Amino acid sequence: MPRFLLFFSRPRALWLCALLGLAACSGRYEPPAPFELNIAHINDHHSQLEPFAGTELRLDGVPTQVELGGFARQTAAFKALAGTPNLLKLHAGDALTGTLYYTFFQGRADARLMNTICFDAFIPGNHEFDDGDGVLRDFLDALAQGGCGTEVLSSNIEPQAGTPLAPEGGPAYLRPSTVRRIGGVDVGIVGATIVGKTVNSSRPLPSTRFHEEAASAQKAIDALRARGVRHIVVMTHQGYANDKALAARLTDVDVIIGGDSHTLLGDFSAQGLSSSGPYPTVARNRSGEPVCIGQAWEYAKAIGQMRVRFDAEGRVLDCAGQARLLIGEPFARQDAAGQWQPLPPAESAALARRLEAQPAVQVLAPDPGAARVLAEYTSALTAEKAKTIGAAAEPLCLVRVPGESTNRSAGVAGCADAHQRARGSDIAQVVAEAFLHGSRRADIALQNAGGMRVPLAAGTLTMNSAFTLLPFANTLVELDLTGAEVLAALEDGIANHLDRHLSDGSHPYTAGLRWTLDMRQPRGQRLANVQVRDKATGEWRPLDPARTYVLVTHDFIASGKDGYATLGAAHAAGRFVNTYLLYTQTFVDYVRARGGLRRPAPGDYAHQKVTTQAGVVLP
Template identity: 30%
Template sequence: MKKCMVVKKTMKLSWWSLVLITIFLLSGCASQVQVTSRQSLPLLFPDADFTLTILHTNDVHSSYGGITDKGMTCYSALCEGGRGGYVRLDQAVRAIRQDSPDALLLDAGDIFQGTLFWTLHKERMHMALMDKMGYQAIIPGNHEFDDGWATWLRLIEGLKTPVLAANVVFDPRPDSPALDKIKPYIVLERQGRKIGIVGLVTEDVPTTSTPGPGVEFSSAQATLEKAVAELTAQDVHIIIAVTHLGLEVDRQLVRAVDGVDIVVGAHSHSLLSNYNKKAEAPYPVVEQTPDGTTALVVTASTACIYLGHLDVGFDSEGVVREWRGRPILLDQATLESLHAPEPNAELVQLIEDFAVPVKEMMQTTIGTVNAADKEGLPLEEPNVMECRKVECMTGNIVADALRTVPFSEAQIAIINGGALRTSLPGGAITPGNVLGTLPFQNTPVITDMPGEILWQALEHGVAKYGEGEGGFLQVSGLRYAFNPALAPGSRVTRAEFQAPSGQWLPVDKQSTYRVVTVDFIANGGDGFDMFTSLLWAEGDKLANDSLRVYFEEYSPIAIQLEERIIIE
């Protein structure tokens, strides 16, 4: 159970410090206090033997410029009125380290993928930026393997920042100097205390990414147990697991493994907060290990919009006793409240240089979208994550494109929501929009699919509804309804396809349908194992090429939310 703190008077205080302490006491709980006065910091945990500050990011997804005031990707170092990005992140970290110079900065993976910065520059941009950010350690997420493990290794070859990946096993061992840089864990010292930091990535990388042969992802729990035993034998009694597993898996992990004090997580894009009504859980999440010791779990949403800030007080045995924390929104108002230094000019220039070809790509119009909601009002869709849980405009357009180019004979198109990385805007469409939406090197494929397998695929797509899984299916030539209150495997209540006459008919499990999708899920990605027994014919274009041609040949595209997917 979270402890509230009593602050003891230990020195003569200024009037302003007394005001801060009064506010602090009235708040009741340490985690809800936002103390910025340097004079108040020595009083943070007066009874603690050791205090540690942890700053953390996760699921940046190449959002190096953050987002605009409208929630779209910013392709500059700083967009006026925007939030997040590496420049603001760097300012906030430097501000906090003015008071807490020993603060750890950790990243929990999925730096790759998600914006045109990645699509055009791949690992090169991150290689140029990472060592300037002051991280103590980073780990891979599943998307670090989207272009195969060799791309991830090329990043590591150019980095000085420690890379941790305890459960990533190469067999056979590739001839790469990066292998010597990847460690299962590191041990750092702060104020004479040893701190062990372990890196773990999800075992599901082969089904959520395309790592290629020669790399395996072993059990996160077994790997963590082994690392904790080795660290404890080295007299390390404060252990942080930096993980790319998802919030619920993180919680299960600390309940199962003794010796872990803090988990810095990622993968589920969860926002934790004590004051934001949209938060998934409080910051931090408080759990207990099997022996009853307190363990804290934190994560910080996605797209580098927040910086997680956790202060922890330990006793002489390295046991967590007190804590406070919050996700820091990286906007101008917050930076001013932190008394942040000016932007790092070198960092600004680097990002601006990488942004030049991106901006050029964003200036050529190849088509237009006229998007409207059910009432006919203009529709904007800034959050592509909606495509993982409801019908979305971007999903409708992409699925329609796949059903049209290159397979005009397709009856049905399906696309996993996780394939869609940025939303398509209403209005003018550029090549940059296309590549931002479909950055993967996926190929359209077509097959004659039994209705029984199509139904299984729809069930699989909603089996983990509400968890933000990428397997949620967007569709064209098909509509379906499901009830998330029903048991997984029996949630789809009806499915209909559109006949050539335009009439909607029930999907017959005994019939066969011409279905197009992308090779990622046709090969079993996102858990679509039911597709691997089918014979697929491959198209002559990449999926993003199909989308580009669709805009060029069929614009203006009139699109609405048409109740293709109904939640009962």
């Protein structure tokens, strides 16, 4: 039956058959068969190409260490789906920035590993612009060399003609949408990249225009519908909460595959992990029709597998699926003395067989071909990564906002409930202390929550630990600010995510400054009991609004990025000194000077008391 008959009611279809004299229309009208679409997806792998060894999960009710993720294992998971009918393979952005593989190879290693999977489509995340449009172009060139035909999509990014992403005389690198013919059915894919966070928290060219996400996505959807495409998947990089809100603003959207918030969806309580919602999450579009939303955590640790069923008219009937943790041997458990010991081969094999019945995990070995590609790059990094700088006496947990739903330090022993404690991020606190130690002038130091990329487990710290933790090319800047401006800057960082609904990576952590935070209150009233630690005596005194303080932070937020408008104004007025100290090296120097790391004293944490938006007072 000709495809256009899908879009007419039965009487109109019969009328068209009579009008056009189509012999195939004789007899009883038969509607087209229902359609089932399978989607495998990842997001936010952030150059994390190696697996996470010794990650603690709960398996069969017992704490168990496993090897988690790794891009070669991700490749194996995608290849295991090769026989799945009507399969779409998607990457929802932030492939870059986060490890030495990016620092040294600027996306080339990521592109080659991605090409061992051959994604149907990829959208740029905000971190693809961390080093500007030119580095993104070079990464996309490397991605294109794999022969996979991966489409690079974003409906709301408009590079200026003649710039790296829109070269004169050549095709633009970004397209608003694409159409894939899957199982005899056209499936439209639309991209949308978060605007505020990319402009304020990365470094795109000033000439590159970023348009509002929903309007741009709807324009691309409408263009696909005008071509007769009925099934629409929107790929986003804007966060789980924004995806749920976006669904309600769009028409004719069936599926949203997202990234950016590093959100784990699904029930992982049996594995000892918390999540932020069901997988898939079902919302409603502007027409009241179901929209299936999926996201697959972070750092190549998991794969999302969604199945969407459509009725004969092309409407979503239902969706199901699972985000699966990708794990492998060696497996280890604690002995009677509490020491981790590898499981004997027979026990390990038996555990792997039992786990086959658990949909939340998938046990598999890394793909050999992808592992060989990675080995080419790993050998070049081995010497630098192996250099020891000290040790962490206890785990330093990663949290963005105290009380957040997803535990970003999941699997790190000693961090199981870190996200639900008032102190928030241990590692952000330590990094701020390192900044303060590295500055000769500063009274206080500020670090944004999103600037640290990983928690640090107890044990040896290497150069790799430092560059994975602090992967950006930022330098330390000292700003002269009044106490009133310091307070306003803190409010900026909090309002950026509570009021503006942009990145929660802006949330502030400080050294030499502490407070009580009540997130129920409006801007300007969230912080109380703000105190400064005297550098000479160590005494805590109230922040003086009229006094001038020297604040040290990194040049990115000092220039007003991540919502820190107050800092940006002081920077623009010339009230700063750039020390040109690389912030990662400052952290390395701090670790070496102290002979290692441990958590600060409780009274030195920035967050002394926290009340969440829900009114929960955190312990």
